[in-house]
Amino acid sequence: MGHRAVITGIGVTAPGGIGTKAFWNLLAEGRTATRTISFFDPAPFRSRVAAEIDFDPEAHGLGPQEIRRMDRGAQLAVVTAAEALADSGLEQGDLDPHRVGVTVGTAVGATMGLDQEYRVVSDGGRLDLVDHAYAVPHLYDYFVPSSFAKEVAWSTGAEGPATVVSTGCTSGLDAVGHAIELVRDGEVDVMIAGASDAPISPITVACFDAIKATTARNDDPEHASRPFDGSRNGFVLGEGSAMFVIESLERARRRGAHIYAEIAGFATRCNAFHMTGLRPDGREMAEAISRAMDEARTDPADVDYINAHGSGTKQNDRHETAAFKRSLGEHAYRAPVSSIKSMVGHSLGAIGSIEIAASALAIEYDLVPPTANLHTPDPECDLDYVPLTAREQRTDTVLTVGSGFGGFQSAMVLRSVA
Template identity: 45%
Template sequence: MKKRVVITGMGALTPIGQDVTSFWEGLQEGRSGVRSISRFDPTGFPTTIAAEIPDYDPLDHFEAKVARRMSRFAQYGLVAAREAVRHAQLVMDRVDPVRVGVMVGTGSGGLDRIQEEYQKVLQNGSQKLSPYLAPAMLANMASGEIAIALGAKGPSAAVVTACATGSSCIGEAMRMIQYGEADVMIAGGTEAPITPLGLAAFSRIRALSRRNGEPQKACRPFDRNRDGFVAGEGAGVVVLESLEHAVQRGVPILAELIGYGATTDAHHITAPSPDGAVAAEAMDRALTDAGLSPEQVDYINAHGTSTRANDAVETMAIKRVFGEAAYRIPISSIKSMIGHLLGAAGSVELIASVETIRHGVIPPTINCDTPEEGLDLDYVPHTARKRDVQVVMSNSFGFGGHNVSLIVRRWDPRDESLITS
C-alpha cells in the first residue's frame, strides 16, 4: 500500500517576499514584484523589465568563499531549503539521514556564472576561468549543495521539465516516499534567469511582455491585452514526509499531498498542444491519483503565464476536465504578481496553494481587467477572496510539452483515519 505524504515545512524566496510569511502577505495584498531591471543595464533589449528579488545579498546567507562557488540559482535553492527545514523542525541527527533525500531542480541552471566566466575566457584566456564553473553551472547543483549543507544522504536528483520543474520534483519526491525509498524529501525548484543572456534568449522568441513603461501591469494572465510573460526569479522548497514519520516526530502537518499527474504533449518545443487534451490528461491523472472527482476541487492555482497560447489552452483543458464545475471553481495565477519563475514556478505556486488552504484566502489574478473572449472562467480578478478551501489543484506546463498537476488537501488532525489507516 502506498504511504500517505504530508507537507511539514515550506521555504520561499520570491520577488515579493524573501520568506513564506512575507511572500504570502504580498499575494494577499495583490502586490506586484515587477520592476525595471536593476541587476544590469537592459538598454537595447526589447524587454527591460523583470521580477527580481530586491536587495538580495549572498553575504546575508553565506560566507564569502561559499557564495563565490555557487551560482545564484543554487544559492536561492539553499536559502529556501533552510527555511523549509527550520519550518519542519527537521534536525538531521534525530532522523536517519540516509532516509532523507533532496530533489530540487532548475530550468536554466547557472546562467549567471556561465555568462560571467565566458567573458573572462574571451577577454583573458582560459587560465582566468574560475575552477568553480564546472560544478556551478550544473542543473543538479542546487540539490547537491542542499544535501551537503543539511547532511541529507538519501536519494538526490534534479528533475528538469522546464517551467514544470518544481512541480515535477515535488511529484517525483512524493512517489519516492509513497513507495518507501525515503521517509523525508526536500523538494522543489529554483531559478535565476535574469541575466543578459537569459533576457535575450526569451526576448528572441517573443515570449516576454514588452510593456516596459508599465512594469507592474505587464503580467496580465487571461486578459485580452496580455503580450507575454515576465521573467521572475526565486525558489520554493517543501519538506515532504510520510504521514507515519511526521506523526512519529510530533510536528505540525501543513497539508497532505494527495495527487500527481504528468503527461507530455509531444507537439512542439515551446507551444502547447492547441486542443489542451494532453494537459487535461495530466489533471485527470492527478484527480485519479487523489481519488477525487472534479467537483471536489475548491480552487485551481493556474499556470497562467500571460502568453496568448498558454492561457487559452489551460482554460480549454480545465473545461475539458471539470465540465460545468469549471465555471464555479475559482482560478487564479500568482504569476501576475511575481512573474514567471520558470523552474521554480510550480513549487512556489504549491506553497501558495497550501497557504490558501491554511488561511482561507485565494490570491488574486491582478491586471485581469478584461478577459479575452472565450476565457470566461472565474479568474479572481484584482483582489484576494476569502473562501473556505479544502482541496487545491496546482498546474504547471513547460517548454517541451511537459504537463504536471499536483493536488493538496487540508490536513485535519481530528481525522483519525489519516493517522491509523
C-alpha cells in the same frame, strides 16, 4: 499507493520579500513585484522588465567561500531549504542522514554564473578562444545542474537519494512529484524537495526576445504581467525558489508536526507536438489533471481552487482554460482560478514549486490569491479568475498545474488533512 506524503515545512524566496511570510503577504495583498531589470543594462533588449529578488546571500548566512562557489540559483535553493527545514521542526541530529533525500527542479541551472563567467573568459566576447586562466575555480559547478542538489544535500546533511529534475517550466512540479514517490514507497523518511532558478541574465532575456514570449510593456513594469487579460502580450521573467520538507503522514503525526497539506495526486504528460506550441483544446494538460485527480480519488466538484500556470501569453491562457473545462466539466465555471505569476513573474523551473507553496498556504489560510492586473478578461478566457483582490473561502482541495516548452504538462492535487 503506500504511505501518504505530506508537507511539514515550507521555505520560499521570491520577488517582493524573503521568506514564506513575506511571500504570502504579497499574494494576499495582491501586490506586484515586477520592475525594470536592474541586474544588467536592459536597454538593448525588447523586453526590459522582470521580477527580481532583493537578495543578499551573506545576510542569509552564506559565507564568502560559499558565495564564490555557488551560482545565485544554488544560493537561493540552499537558503530556502534551510527555512523549510527550520519550519518543519526537524533537527539534523534527529534524522538518519541515509534516510533523507533531496530533489531540486531547475529549468536553466546556473545560467547567471555561466553568463557572467563567459564574459570574463572571453574578455567581454572579444576572444573566439576563451582563456581558461581567468575562470573561477568552481566554474564546473556552474556547468552541471546537479550542483544544485549537491549544495542542498551538503547544507542539510542529507545522504540519501539526490536528484535534479529539469523539465523546463514544469520542473518545480515534477521535482516534488518525484519526491512524493520516494516517500510513498518508503525509500526515505524525509525528502527536501523543491526548485530554484535565477535566470535573469542577458542570454535568457535574449532567448525569449527571439521568440517574443516575454512582454514588451516596458513603460509600466508593475502592471506588465497580465494573465488572462485581453491586453496581455507575454510573460514577465522572474527568479526564485521554494523548498519543502515532505514526509509520510504517519511519521508527521507521530512527531506532532504541523501539516500544511497532503500531496494527494500528481501526473505529467507531454504533447509531443511542438517545442513552443500548444494545441488549443488543452487535451494533454486535461489528461494530466484527470490522472492526478484519479490518483487523489478526487472528483471535479471537490476542487475548491485552481492555481493556474497563467503565464500571460495568449496561447497558454486559452490552452489552459480549455484544459480546465475539458477535465472539470461544468465545475470549471464554479471553481476560482488565479495566476500568481501576475505578482511574482515567471521563474521558469522554480515557479511550479512556488505555486505549490501558494497552494498549500491557500489551504492553510482559506484564502485564494488574486490574479493581479486583470481588468478586461479575454472573452476566450471565461472562467472565474479572481481579479485584483484575494478571496476568503473554505479551501480544502487545490489543483495546481504547469505547462512548459517542449510540451510538458503537469498537474498536482493538494488537500487538507483533518
